[in-house]
Amino acid sequence: EADIYQTPRYLVIGTGKKITLECSQTMGHDKMYWYQQDPGMELHLIHYSYGVNSTEKGDLSSESTVSRIRTEHFPLTLESARPSHTSQYLCASSESPLANYGYTFGSGTRLTVV
Amino acid sequence: AQTVTQSQPEMSVQEAETVTLSCTYDTSESDYYLFWYKQPPSRQMILVIRQEAYKQQNATENRFSVNFQKAAKSFSLKISDSQLGDAAMYFCAFENGGSQGNLIFGKGTKLSVKP
Numbered sequence: 001e002a003d004i005y006q007t008p009r010y011l012v013i014g015t016g017k018k019i020t021l022e023c024s025q026t027m028g029h030d031k032m033y034w035y036q037q038d039p040g041m042e043l044h045l046i047h048y049s050y051g052v053n054s055t056e057k058g059d060l061s062s063e064s065t066v067s068r069i070r071t072e073h074f075p076l077t078l079e080s081a082r083p084s085h086t087s088q089y090l091c092a093s094s095e096s097p098l099a100n101y102g103y104t105f106g107s108g109t110r111l112t113v114v
Numbered sequence: 115a116q117t118v119t120q121s122q123p124e125m126s127v128q129e130a131e132t133v134t135l136s137c138t139y140d141t142s143e144s145d146y147y148l149f150w151y152k153q154p155p156s157r158q159m160i161l162v163i164r165q166e167a168y169k170q171q172n173a174t175e176n177r178f179s180v181n182f183q184k185a186a187k188s189f190s191l192k193i194s195d196s197q198l199g200d201a202a203m204y205f206c207a208f209e210n211g212g213s214q215g216n217l218i219f220g221k222g223t224k225l226s227v228k229p
Contacts, residue, residue, distance in 0.1 A: 031216075033216070040203060040224060041221075041222070042219065042220075042221040042222055043205065043219045043222075045216065048216060090159065092159075094217075101161065101164075102147075102149045102151075102161050102164060102207065102209070102217060103151075103159075103161075103217055105151075105158055105159040105160070106158065107157070107158045108158070
């Protein structure tokens with residue numbers, strides 16, 4: 001069973017809509033991450049956080065934004081969804097240092113923008 | 115810059131046979147950690163095995179083992195007695211051991227298991 005939860009699991013939404021993808025973890029991990037992944041393809045880091053009120057952009061430029069007001073919660077928001085945002089979004093968390101267990105991943109949100 | 119390379123986009127193995135997935139990395143660090151992750155179709159990514167660079171002994175987890183060659187910067191994953199449930203994307207990942215480090219992932223290898 002997962003200790004990191006992503007909702008919704010699947011989402012189909014119209015162009016121009018604002019959406020928030022939820023990610024919560026119960027492990028007290030300081031570090032959290034968002035990855036974008038097309039099915040069967042490589043992972044692209046889009047955002048990460050090292051703790052409350054800390055957010056950074058990742059390697060892949062993204063039109064999404066994130067916030068980290070509570071340790072356990074790391075939501076990702078798209079202000080105006082476009083078909084190019086269609087992808088799978090994976091949330092992950094880790095303790096610091098992460099070497100002991102690496103990352104724990106959520107089940108992902110499969111987003112389709114029509 | 116630290117990089118992770120998985121040179122096999124796809125691999126196939128017969129059920130009950132053994133398969134080896136390749137991974138190489140580039141770093142100037144001496145202390146770091148390496149991981150293999152498994153992502154089954156439409157399912158959660160899970161940690162398969164990890165290796166600490168300062169340990170010479172290769173890590174083993176049941177049917178999964180690694181061949182860690184530090185000088186060659188190579189970290190291959192061997193799956194013995196392959197099962198249908200082993201079919202998945204496998205990602206190699208590297209972390210430099212610092213408290214501010216993030217995992218660096220390879221592009222993945224898609225493993226198919228034939229019955």
